[in-house]
Amino acid sequence: xxxxxxxxxxxxxxxxxRVTPGEIIWATPDVVINHDHNFPRYLGALEKMxxxxxxxxxxxxxxxxxxxxxxxxxxxxxxxxxxxxxxxxGISHFFDLGNHGISHNVPxxxxxxxxxxxxxxxxxxxxxxGCIGALSIALGQGQLTVLVTGQAWLRVxxxxxxxxxxxxRQGVMSRDIATWVAAAISDSRGDxxxxxxxxxxxDAFSIDERHTxxxxxxxxxxxxxxVPPDQKVADYLERFGHHADWVVSDTDAFFEEEISFDIxxxxxxxxxxxxxxxxxxxxQLLGRKVNQVFIGSCIGGKMEDLRAAAQVLKGHxxxxxxxxxxxxxxxxIHRQALAEGLMEIFSKANANIAVxxxxxxxxxxxxxxxxxxxxxxxxxxxxxxxxSPTATILLANAATAAAAAIRGVVxxxxxxxx
Amino acid sequence: xxxxxxxxxxxxxxxxxxxxxxxxLNDGGIAxxxxxxxxxxxxxxxxxxxxxxxxxxxxxxxxxxxxxxxxKNFGKGQMHITGPLSLKGVGVGLVCESxxxxxxxxxxxxxxxxxxxxxxxxxxxxxxxPVDVNFRSGxxxxxxxxxxxxxxxxxxxxxxxxxxxxxxxxxxxxxxSADAPAAK
Numbered sequence: 130x131x132x133x134x135x136x137x138x139x140x141x142x143x144x145x146x147r148v149t150p151g152e153i154i155w156a157t158p159d160v161v162i163n164h165d166h167n168f169p170r171y172l173g174a175l176e177k178m179x180x181x182x183x184x185x186x187x188x189x190x191x192x193x194x195x196x197x198x199x200x201x202x203x204x205x206x207x208x209x210x211x212x213x214x215x216x217x218x219g220i221s222h223f224f225d226l227g228n229h230g231i232s233h234n235v236p237x238x239x240x241x242x243x244x245x246x247x248x249x250x251x252x253x254x255x256x257x258x259g260c261i262g263a264l265s266i267a268l269g270q271g272q273l274t275v276l277v278t279g280q281a282w283l284r285v286x287x288x289x290x291x292x293x294x295x296x297x298r299q300g301v302m303s304r305d306i307a308t309w310v311a312a313a314i315s316d317s318r319g320d321x322x323x324x325x326x327x328x329x330x331x332d333a334f335s336i337d338e339r340h341t342x343x344x345x346x347x348x349x350x351x352x353x354x355x356v357p358p359d360q361k362v363a364d365y366l367e368r369f370g371h372h373a374d375w376v377v378s379d380t381d382a383f384f385e386e387e388i389s390f391d392i393x394x395x396x397x398x399x400x401x402x403x404x405x406x407x408x409x410x411x412x413q414l415l416g417r418k419v420n421q422v423f424i425g426s427c428i429g430g431k432m433e434d435l436r437a438a439a440q441v442l443k444g445h446x447x448x449x450x451x452x453x454x455x456x457x458x459x460x461x462i463h464r465q466a467l468a469e470g471l472m473e474i475f476s477k478a479n480a481n482i483a484v485x486x487x488x489x490x491x492x493x494x495x496x497x498x499x500x501x502x503x504x505x506x507x508x509x510x511x512x513x514x515x516x517s518p519t520a521t522i523l524l525a526n527a528a529t530a531a532a533a534a535i536r537g538v539v540x541x542x543x544x545x546x547x
Numbered sequence: 548x549x550x551x552x553x554x555x556x557x558x559x560x561x562x563x564x565x566x567x568x569x570x571x572l573n574d575g576g577i578a579x580x581x582x583x584x585x586x587x588x589x590x591x592x593x594x595x596x597x598x599x600x601x602x603x604x605x606x607x608x609x610x611x612x613x614x615x616x617x618x619k620n621f622g623k624g625q626m627h628i629t630g631p632l633s634l635k636g637v638g639v640g641l642v643c644e645s646x647x648x649x650x651x652x653x654x655x656x657x658x659x660x661x662x663x664x665x666x667x668x669x670x671x672x673x674x675x676x677p678v679d680v681n682f683r684s685g686x687x688x689x690x691x692x693x694x695x696x697x698x699x700x701x702x703x704x705x706x707x708x709x710x711x712x713x714x715x716x717x718x719x720x721x722x723x724s725a726d727a728p729a730a731k
Contacts, residue, residue, distance in 0.1 A: 153704055166586075174715055179724035253626035253649060269649065270628045270656040273714055277722050282704065316620060321648045350623075350647045403572075492584050509625065511572070513580040 131379020133288040134245075134355050135323040138264040138376055142247040150287040150383075155280045160242055160263075161188045162250035163272065164232040166195035169207035171251070171273055172214070182219045184279035189220040190236055193229040197486050198494065230459025230485035233257045233427040237340065238461040240369030244358040245376035249281050254427050254508065256347050260339035261365060262358035262375065264323070267347070286323045286352045287385040288378075289314070293328040295393035300543040302437060302526035303338035304429065304506070305398045306330065307345035310390050312406040318386065320350030325378060330392055331356055336365055337433035344428045348405045348509070397542055399504075400524035403511045411529055414539040421503040422447070422534035423515075424527050425456030425483075426490040429506020432462060432469075434527035439471040441531035441545040442478045448537030454495055455480040456488045478534070489515050497522075504533040553720070554710035558660065558683040560640045562612035566674040567601060569618035573650055576600055577622065577630035588629065590636030590657075597633035611638025614680050618643065618669045622650025631657035635713075640680055642687060642698070644668055655705055658713025662687070665698040682709075 132140065132147055140148045142156035163171070168191050175183065183189060191211055196204045208226075215223035224235050233254045236242045244262030248255065251272035258265035268274075268281060275281045293310060311319065324346055326339075334342065334356070343354035358375040366373055398408040424430065424438045435457060447453040455475045457463035463484045466472050475482060481495070488494040490507035496516030497503055503515060503522050510522035525533070528542035535545070574583045579596035587593060598605040598615070615634065621641070622630055626649035634641060635657050646654070646663035654661055660682040668687070672678060677690040685700035701709060711717040 153702055170588075178715075178719045178722065180722070267626055267649065269626045269653045270714065271652050273656070273718060277718050316623065316647070320620070320645075350620075350649065352648055403575075511575050511580070511624065513575060513584070518580065 130383055131381040133323070133378045133382045133384065134262070134325060134357060134376050135264050135286060135288055135353055136382070138245060138247050139283065139285055148285045150285050153282055153284050156247055156283050157280050158249040158275060159188065159246040160190065160236065160248045161185065161275055162232050162236060162248065162252070162255065163189065163191045164195055164252060165191070165193040165208065165211065167251045167272065169210060171276055172210065174273055175276060178277070180277060182214070183276040186219050187221045190222040190232070190241055191215070191220050192224040192232040192235045193226055194231040194485060195487050195491065196493070197226055197229050198483065228460050230461060231427040231430070231487060233344065234431065234458040234462065237261065237336065238459050240365070240371060243366065243371060243373035244362055245374055249275050254344055254347050256351055256354045257340050257344035257427060259343040259353055259355040260336055261362050262355060264353045264355060266353055286321055288323045288325055288382070289318065290384040290387040291324050291326050292387070292389040293326065293330040293392060294389070295330055295391045297330070297392060298395065299546055300397045300528055300541070301392070301395055302397070302528060303334060303341040303433065304345065304526040305395060306392050307342040308398055308400060308405065308408055309392065309395055311345050311349045312408055313390065314349055314388060315406070316349040319346065322351055322385065323353040323355060324351055326354070326356045332359065335433060336361055337431045340431060341428055341433070344508070345405070397526055397529050399529065399539065400510055402522055405509055405524055411525065411539065411541055414523070415541060417539040418502060419451055419504050419533045419538055420501040421452045421454070421495065421497060422530050423454045423489045423495070423503060423505040423507060424530050425454065425458065425488055426507035427458055427487070428508050429527055430456055430458035430462065432465060434506055435462070435466045435471050436469070438527040438531040439474040441528050441542055442535065443474050445478055445535045447479050447534040450537050451534050452495060453478060453480045453534040454483070454489060456483045456486055458485065460485045492516055504530045504539065506530050555716065556658065556660070556710050556712045558710070559679070559681045560612045560614055560660070561679045562610055562614060564672045564674060564676040564678045565598070565602065565605060565609060565613060565615050565639070566669060566672055567615065567617040568669070570620045570623050571601065571617050573622045573624040573630040574627055578627065578633045583627055583629045588632060590632045592636070593629060593633035594636030597637050606637070609637050609639055614640045614642055614678055616642050616669055616672045619645045621646045621663070622654070623647055626653065628653045628657055631659045635659050640682060642668055642680060655708055656714040658709055658711065658716065660709060662698045662700065665696065668696065668698070671696060
């Protein structure tokens with residue numbers, strides 16, 4: 130019996146020939162990702178144990194993303210602590226203010242993850258990095274064990290094979306496709322599993338679009354989501370002068386299930402609270418009053434999203450009743466958006482612009498007031514996630530969000546793309 | 548090795564059952580969403596609002612010897628340790644039909660006593676039933692009906708972490724003070 134990508138990566142990382150789904154193994158990650166919200170807490174815990182520094186400093190990536198704009202002195206001190214640790218060699222890749230960005234995007238911007246690697250991160254959206262063929266797993270506070278021992282305990286998951294075919298219609302983005310597919314798989318089939326993606330829709334996806342796809346799957350509880358490497362990943366590696374051995378599944382690998390989707394007839398979607406999988410076609414909510422539009426976050430603040438939003442917003446201003454926020458996911462993405470003229474379009478649309486922050490996705494920078502409605506490209510929409518528990522978060526693709534910003538109500542992005 | 552490797556957590560509970568359904572949310576269900584957003588991690592503070600959204604009297608009335616019973620997909624939603632720490636703060640144990648991947652790992656980190664994969668358990672226990680649970684062996688006894696259920700216990704390795712009261716405690720016992728003097 131052959132092995133899946135996840136099984137091969139976990140076997141190598143645990144020094145074994147092969148691993149079996151269900152068993153618990155100790156694996157040594159290739160890359161360990163932390164951010165400014167969790168990492169200082171972990172350092173504090175390590176200090177209490179009487180430990181100095183973290184295991185495998187050369188594998189550590191630390192980014193500032195949750196609180197780059199904080200005026201809280203505790204946050205400023207924590208930042209100073211991380212800065213000092215980086216300067217002393219205690220962490221190799223620290224992305225300080227000005228070079229900061231969301232921890233799920235910075236490693237792609239910087240070419241710090243490769244296909245076939247085992248990536249471990251504390252933050253829940255870690256599986257997004259499966260976009261380049263890595264197995265990227267979120268551990269939450271389990272990260273502490275990795276920071277102490279250099280290893281993680283992991284239960285070997287089974288893998289589902291997902292085929293997605295069809296050419297997306299106008300106005301349909303990776304967000305719509307990913308959410309529609311993930312909602313159909315649901316957590317009853319996705320939880321604990323690794324998803325491997327195939328099909329002509331996926332072949333045509335850019336790295337950004339694959340990142341969205343793998344990121345969305347977090348909301349059905351996956352352990353990992355992987356797009357097998359191809360020429361697009363080879364191009365990504367070449368851009369950074371990297372080489373990596375591709376890891377692909379054997380033809381006789383065991384997949385727990387194989388599920389196929391045709392996205393040809395799919396329309397742009399909107400997710401209603403309290404669950405990102407609670408989707409309806411955007412046409413069912415047209416005209417609903419909107420107070421805020423947020424284009425940003427690890428899932429909706431990439432070049433793919435900024436380009437789509439700019440295409441809609443070009444030559445328009447946001448509606449006077451709408452607070453439009455645009456937050457490129459990283460400083461590097463911001464620079465690229467500037468170079469492409471996208472930031473000028475947002476600025477002329479009266480967007481409030483910040484850089485490299487999770488921002489409203491977890492309720493900071495611009496929380497919602499009572500009864501307000503926000504159309505957001507961010508990750509989740511439980512009541513209260515962006516401020517008042519009576520506010521409503523509608524999740525949509527960046528073009529749909531931009532259309533709502535112009536109209537002041539939920540609008541069909543296709544009106545602006547014709 | 549700084550501290551002696553001695554498990555500290557007892558593994559049996561005899562109390563009342565608090566029964567919940569499927570898909571109990573982590574943020575906003577088990578843990579107060581306000582406290583999640585305020586980054587509160589003190590189990591004793593979290594305990595004061597634990598499960599209140601689903602059972603308003605739970606934080607005041609649940610006792611450390613009680614057990615939360617739940618259906619499938621317990622701990623759905625964001626991977627925040629606030630939920631497991633909230634239950635830990637109350638002191639209760641957890642028995643459910645299934646738990647999400649993220650919540651399972653976080654509960655191990657938090658040292659929450661649990662039997663998280665017991666199919667059909669919510670049909671065998673009513674809210675308020677007196678129950679005895681041995682989390683090490685997996686034996687569940689409903690003292691109202693007399694029924695005894697044998698659940699799959701945690702694997703030995705996971706049990707090792709739970710028996711120390713959680714990941715921090717386990718790490719401190721096993722790896723503490725390796726590179727530096729013990730913290731005060």
